Amino acid sequence: MSKTNITRRGLLKTSAVAGAGLALPTIFTSGASAYTNEPGAGSVTLGFNVPQTGPYADEGADELRAYELAVEHLNGGGDGGMIPTFSSKTLDGTGILGRKVEFVTGDTQTKSDAARASAKSMIEKDGAIMITGGSSSGVAIAVQGLCQEAGVIFMAGLTHSNDTTGKDRKANGFRHFFNGYMSGAALAPVLANRYGTDRKAYHLTADYTWGWTQQESIANSTEAMGWETVNNVLTPLASTDFSSYIAPVLNSGADVLVLNHYGGNMVNSLTNAVQFGLRDKEVNGKNFEIVVPLYSRLMARGAGENVKGILGSTNWHWSLQDEGSKAFVKSFGTKYGFPPSQAAHTVYCQTLLYADACNRAGTFNPCGVGEALAGYEFSGLGNGDVLYRADDHQCFKDVLVVQGKENPTSEFDVLEVVEVTPRAQVEYPPNHPMFGGDEASLGTCNAG
Amino acid sequence: MDAILLQVLNGLDKGSAYALIALGLTLIFGTLGVVNFAHGALFMIGAFCAVTLSRILSFSFEVLDETQKDFLGNPLKVKTPYVESWFGPEVGASIIDWAVPLAILFSIPIMVAFGFIMERGLIKHFYKRPHADQILVTFGLAIVLQEVIKYFYGANPIPTPAPDAFKGSFDFGLLIGFAENAIIYPYWRMIYFVFSLLVIGGVFAFLQFTTFGMVVRAGMADRETVGLLGINIDRRFTIMFGVAAAVAGLAGVMYTPINSPNYHMGMDFLVLSFVVVVVGGMGSLPGAVLAGFMLGILESFASMNQIKSIIPGIDQIIIYLIAIIILLTRPRGLMGRKGVMEE
Structure with a gap:
């Protein structure tokens, strides 16, 4: 027969030692990483969060194609797409900051809760350093909030609501797409x-x-x-x-x-x-x-x-004849057999812009990357001269007015560009009443 | 007055779809006692029969046109449908143009066969199981079917227009003495309403005036007694499942010009159609039809600005509100029979 001698003092000591032991890895981890999901020397993981099921699945599939193309180009594959036409010259086909770019994907299902869950999983389980994508403003705003809390950058996909960079703007969130x-x-x-x-x-x-x-x-x-x-x-x-x-x-x-x-x-x-x-x-x-x-x-x-x-x-159209658009259409069309959508274009640009910002900042730290993106002016990505405004992280660029084409020559030839509206005509102050007024604030950057 | 009449017309075409789907649901429930949550998927499959026939008729060969360029700057591949090549451009184009009406003939054997396979292959194993099990398995089947359709046809809506002769609208108001342009109504929606009346009339006539229908009705009333008379009622009920599938399929085929079909359209109608069945009275065929048209019309009225200004958001809840009122005042629905789902 065995006998156990448990005293109150012994139990407290054991509990304290066990608690310290359990906490130890967390202490070391938080001390070792300066920010959420700091990548190692070999590779960096991006999280592509798009609707793979649900009513916007086709748009999500086109976004995924563009993301894969962007990753291929960043890693030195293919014809480089818009990298040669991009005004910044930090992207040289060696990944981002010398690390090979890898990616994981999530399914937003065009539902805010599902999109947050898949983004959370990519951040916590797959170590994604940046989340991007989406085909709905409700989803974009929800995921942007999550990324702010988690301390990663969110590069929005197709989201057109004023609120995304208006009353719901966040320091960690950036939108290339235009708005209402x-x-x-x-x-x-x-x-x-x-x-x-x-x-x-x-x-x-x-x-x-x-x-x-x-x-x-x-x-x-x-x-x-x-x-x-x-x-x-x-x-x-x-x-x-x-x-x-x-x-x-x-x-x-x-x-x-x-x-x-x-x-x-x-x-x-x-x-x-x-x-x-x-x-x-x-x-x-x-x-x-x-x-x-x-x-x-x-x-x-x-x-x-x-x-x-x-x-x-529309934000962009494949028939544009500037060098950036032509390069992207050629690259995408050769690989997939049809022209890219505006959703594909915006997410491709967002991926290159993020990679370039990391290179210019010399870090993956979201606060450093955010500083590099804020107020950044660039061209060569298909929308003329573009500004990523520092006040609200909204891109300002030319906007296309289009109309349904009367005599289409193919199933892709649905729209035609009527006018390219210059950037100056669509600008507004950061505290515009439709964008949250004076109360709207980016808050502070969160690095995790 | 003209606005009210216009909303009645809108309600009738919306109600036509509800009535046709609910009629099929009730046929299956009344004969086999199965709560079929895959019935909306049958409506969707019918619509995709029209899409498929349209694609078959438009099947084309490609010729390179050096004078035109594609988006990559290569010579444009000009597609010419085989039917235009075989029958000449005008006749061929007319055949393609009439794809939706032709799909009625195309879809009937497919839907009957589909219903037969569905009943024999899956549903019959759940006859003696609780309704909850039936709902789970048929709902699962509906999800599988819509994902299969999405895999082959994509998630986006696919335009499937009416023949040119029936595009556009006509001045219905002028026909009944109203001022010009007071009540404009699309041709195809009127056709859909008339078509649904014909199908509903056909189903009722089949059940009312044929020996087969008489046996089915007897089986619906007392399955055991009909079985004891030596009649193979199960076989007849299986055929009725096929008929119900065909009715849902036809409703789907004819609906395609009204709204471009997509893989999710069955689910959009399913819940509403179940409400229609419950309001009409479980197992009551006339009740399903009556409730279908009634709820369609009330839903249209609820969308009127005058109504919405009094009760904001009423258009989103009207059907469920009516269902609650009907079930509180008439627990068996409008024309429900005693004893159905009450054991």
């Missing part, structure tokens, strides 16, 4: 020029952060041109049939319908509007017009012939 305000500022003069200044607009708006900010932006810009906004109807994000929302437009006195919808919502609302004969209607002595402020070529294909002649805006 810029769409309005670029579109309004073209709309006034094409359709006149005496117009009555009826808005249908997706009922979530992106829809609200885009509607506000487009309404403000068009009202400044003399248009009147007669109504704004919020539509549930889950709507599939918009006929009951479109029917009241017919007798509202409006002569323009603005569809603040994206993805499947845009495809269905535009299809329904054309079915109801809005484009053939004459109201107030003018032809009735439809506007889709944010176009995505991948999505616009779903609406088929209904997009013909309809104006909108």
Whole structure:
């Protein structure tokens, strides 16, 4: 028979020793790393967080293709894509700061909670030093917040809500893509020029952060041109049939319908509007017009012939003839057999910009990288001269006004560029009321 | 008045889809006692029958055109559909243009076969299992089917337009004495409504006026007694599963010009259709049809600005609100029978 002698003092001593032992690795770890997921000498891991399932899976797949291409180019493979045309010359095909670039992927499912979970997993389990991607503003804002807390850089993918670099801006977050305000500022003069200044607009708006900010932006810009906004109807994000929302437009006195919808919502609302004969209607002595402020070529294909002649805006288009765009289209098209989308373009640029910032900063420390990106001016990535503004981490560049092409020559030839709106026309102060006003703040950089 | 009438029309075409899906769901529940959560997927598969036929008819050969360039600067590959090459450009283009109506014929045998395989291969093993098990297995099947479709067709909507002759809209108001342009209504939505009435009428006539239908109805009322009479009721019920699948498939085929189909469209309709079945009364075919049209119309009314200004957000909850009211006042639904799902 065995006998155990446990005393209170002995138990306390044992517990203290065991506790210290358990805490020891953490103490050493935090002392050894200056910041979250400091890479070793051999390689560095980037986390690509895109929708691989769900309604935006095709857009996510195009983003992943572009990320893989960017990694290939950073590691010295392929034709180098936009690296030779990029104004910064720190990228030499040897990875980032001499480390080979590796990557892990996560599936956002276009759901904020799933996107945060996959980003967390890539940071904590896979050691990702930077998270990038996304095809939704709700997701981008959620993941940006997580990256701020975790102490890694977030390079946003396709997110168009003003809030991403507005009231929800973060020191660790950076957006290359344009936003709702810029769409309005670029579109309004073209709309006034094409359709006149005496117009009555009826808005249908997706009922979530992106829809609200885009509607506000487009309404403000068009009202400044003399248009009147007669109504704004919020539509549930889950709507599939918009006929009951479109029917009241017919007798509202409006002569323009603005569809603040994206993805499947845009495809269905535009299809329904054309079915109801809005484009053939004459109201107030003018032809009735439809506007889709944010176009995505991948999505616009779903609406088929209904997009013909309809104006909108986009961040980039494969038909641009500058050297950077041509190099990217050639590189992407040769590898995959079709031209890249604007989502592919923005994430490719974000990857190069991050890599270049690390090289210029001489560190992967997110605070050092953030300093290198903030206020950085560059060119050669397909959007003319670009500024990554320090105040809100928003890129300022030319914006494209596009319209559905009347006579497409292929399935990719859906949109044509109507006007390249210069950067100066879409700029705004960092404390603009639509972007959180004076209260909006980046906060402080978090290195983990 | 014209605005109200327009919303009634909108509700009728929306209700047509609800009614057709709910009719199939009720047929399956009434005959086999199975709660089929894969029924929305059958609607989606029907829509993709139209997409597939459209692609088959558009199958093309490529010729290099040196005068035009593609996005990489290479000679453009100009595609010419084989049907245009075989039958001439005009006839060939017309055949492709009529892909959706032709898909009605294409989809019926596919959907019946699909329903038959689904029932024999999977559903029959769950007849004696609790409804929760049936819901889980059919919901799982629905997810598998939509992922298969997404794998082959992608996640984006695929435009599948109506024939040129039925594109656009007409002035319905003028026909019934309203002012010009008061009630504009798309041709295809009117066709969809009429088509759904024909299908619903056909199903009811089949059940009401044929011997086969009489036996099925008898089986729905008292399966055991019909079996004791020496009639192989199981076989008839399997055929009815195929009929229900075909009804859902036809609803999907004809829906494609209204909204471009995508892999998720079945799920979008599934929950609403179940609400329709419950409101109509579990197992009641007339109840499903009545509730389908009623909820479609009420949903349209709830989207009116005048209504939304009084009760904001009513368009998002109206169907569930009506379901709660109906179930509180008539627990068996509008036309539900005593004893169904009450044991």
